[in-house]
Amino acid sequence: xxxxxxxDRLADVRAELKRLKAEEQQLRAYLLEHPQDxxxxxHVAVVGSQSRKRVDLKGLADEIGASILARFxxxxxxxxxRLQQRQSDA
Numbered sequence: 001x002x003x004x005x006x007x008d009r010l011a012d013v014r015a016e017l018k019r020l021k022a023e024e025q026q027l028r029a030y031l032l033e034h035p036q037d038x039x040x041x042x043h044v045a046v047v048g049s050q051s052r053k054r055v056d057l058k059g060l061a062d063e064i065g066a067s068i069l070a071r072f073x074x075x076x077x078x079x080x081x082r083l084q085q086r087q088s089d090a
Contacts, residue, residue, distance in 0.1 A: 007083060010081065010083060011083050014083070031045045031047070032047065035047070057069065
């Protein structure tokens with residue numbers, strides 16, 4: 001499908017990514033549930049864990065005050081491309 005408009009192709013790609021993400025989740029769940037079956041012909045699934053730190057912004061604001069927290073809060077912008085289905089010209 002080489003002659004598809006970029007907006008239509010972007011929708012195709014996003015649909016494929018959604019399908020692949022669902023397949024990834026199924027495969028990941030299988031590997032977690034079957035530790036004896038994690039070695040393939042080309043790859044080995046290695047399961048690990050990692051710790052993450054997260055800041056409770058609401059709790060911090062309650063503790064130190066929202067105005068102090070606001071002084072150290074920054075905002076950025078991002079460009080997004082959203083798609084919506086076209087209405088047919090029938």
